[in-house]
Amino acid sequence: MASHATRKAWRVSVVTSRSLSTFRRTSQNVLACPSALSSTIIRIPKRSLFVLPFGLDVGLAFAAMYYITALERPDKERVQKIFGHDPWSKDEVKNSEEVVHCIAHRGAALDAPENTIEAFKYCVEQNCKFVEMDVRSLRDGQLVLLHDEGLQRLTGTTINNVQCVDWDAIKDYNVAANHPNREHFKDVRLCLFEDALDYLLENKFKMIIDVKGVDQEVISGVLDAFATRPALYESAAVTCFNPYPLYLIRKTDPKIIGALSYRPYCFSAQDYDAENGPTNPRFPDSVVHRVAMRACDALHGVAWRRLARWCGVSAVLLHKDIVSPSEVEYWRGLGVRCVGWAVNRPVEKLYWRGVLRAAYLASTLLGEPAVEKQSKDKTSSDCAASSPEQMLDPEQTEQNVSSGRN
Structure with a gap:
């Protein structure tokens, strides 16, 4: 009996040694029984769990997070106001x-010094009570109305980043120094955000606040402005090219009406128009950076519509050269207003009013009353002096635009 048990144990050890590679592959699925002999192995196969194809599980996770974190749009009545x-x-x-x-784009930037009280006063004279303005933060935390990062274009100074200076260092600069109509606007100063809000609310303006930058100061400043001035909830919308600060603002205060701005090639080029395409590259000396930025442009072009819906926007501000009737219809089907920028020529304004039937940002208000009068009553004597043929004449169009610059 003892010899029989020894031979059995020896056979088991031989089989085990011959299947050593198999044992190593399945060792994680082996469960040892303490009451069994040391040479006895009980193999229990491990049940495999269902695993999604590679990448599909990640995509489903992102889709779930997108719908969970997406913000809701405000009521249509508040948007209509x-x-x-x-x-x-x-x-x-x-x-x-x-x-x-x-x-009025930046307060009609071609007619008056942009983002200033003087520009808003000019809008009052032209019977335009809807303006768009740009907001940036300074080093001391104050918010100023300014589109560019620096002051070179407006004042000719060497300041290329206002976040490195305080308000006291730039408050005396004349921002009308290089303006085409500088003879009519002398010694115009920069405007603080809070001063602009007080003037605009006092004169019952509607406004679009364009947030420049992603720093916490400008985000907190916009939120504080709405908290201290409740009338802004029915008077102002907040827009940004970057969806992240817009999302933070609306997530903190969902009552704020948001809008997302977009133009093609915003990462790789500083300017764009339908005739020339993207121009003035941001990284002209680096091929690697240009290729990377073009990749970001392609990704942005695919994702920006989803990002707009993720932020719960009530309007989109699009470059005028990429807007078509189908684009307006797409956003209208979602209950989102479509606004174009910057529509300056009279023929373009007629197209936006009569064909697209959508609002637009204009850097000049010259000709606006005539266009509106023409659209309401084509048989009036005033419209006879400026017939549609005359409005559509290319030379006359260029003269009207150039008069706005000069």
Whole structure:
């Protein structure tokens, strides 16, 4: 009996040694029984769990996070108080005077020094009570109305980043020094954000606040402005090219009406138009950076619509050269207003008013009353002096635009 047990144990050890590689591969699935002999192995196969194909699980996770974190849009009534009646709705005929057509881009930057109180006063004179303005933060935490990072274009100084200076260092610069109409606007100063809000609210303006930068100071400053001035909730919308600060603002205060701005090639080029395409590259001396930025442009072009819906926007501000009737219809189907920038020529304004039937940002207000009068009453004597043929004449169009610059 003892010899029989020894031979059995020897056979088991031989089989085990011959299947050593198999034992190593399945060692994680082996469960040892303490009551069994040391030479006895009990193999229990491990049940494999269902695993999604590579990448699909990550995509589903991102999709779930997207819908979980997406913000809701404010009520349509509050959006209507700012952007007016939908030009495509039935109410447009009954309330045509409440339909927004023109929004003064930076306070009509071609007619008056941009982002200044003087520009807003000019808008009052031209009977335009809807303006767009840019907001940046300074080193001392104050917010100033300024589009560029520096002051070279407006003042000719060497300051290329206002975040490195305080308000006291730049408050006396004349921002009308290089303006085409500088003979009519002498000694114009920069404007603080809070001063602009007080003036605009006092004069019952509607406004679009364009947030420049992603620093916490400008985000906190915009949130504080709404908290201390409740009238802004029915008077102002906040926009940004970067969806991240817009998302932070609306997540903190969902009552704020948001809008996302977009233009093609915003990462790789500083300028874009339909005739020339992207121009003035941001990294002209680095091929690697240019290729990387073009890749970011392609990704941005695919994702920006989803990002706009993720932020719960009520409007989109698009470059005028990429807007078509189908684009306007797409956003209208989602209940989102479509606004173009910057629409300056009279023929473009007629197209936006009559064909696209959408609001637009204009850097000049010259010709706006004539265009509006023409669209309302084509048989009036005033419109006869400026017929559609004359408005569509290319030479006359260029003269009107150049008069706005000069």
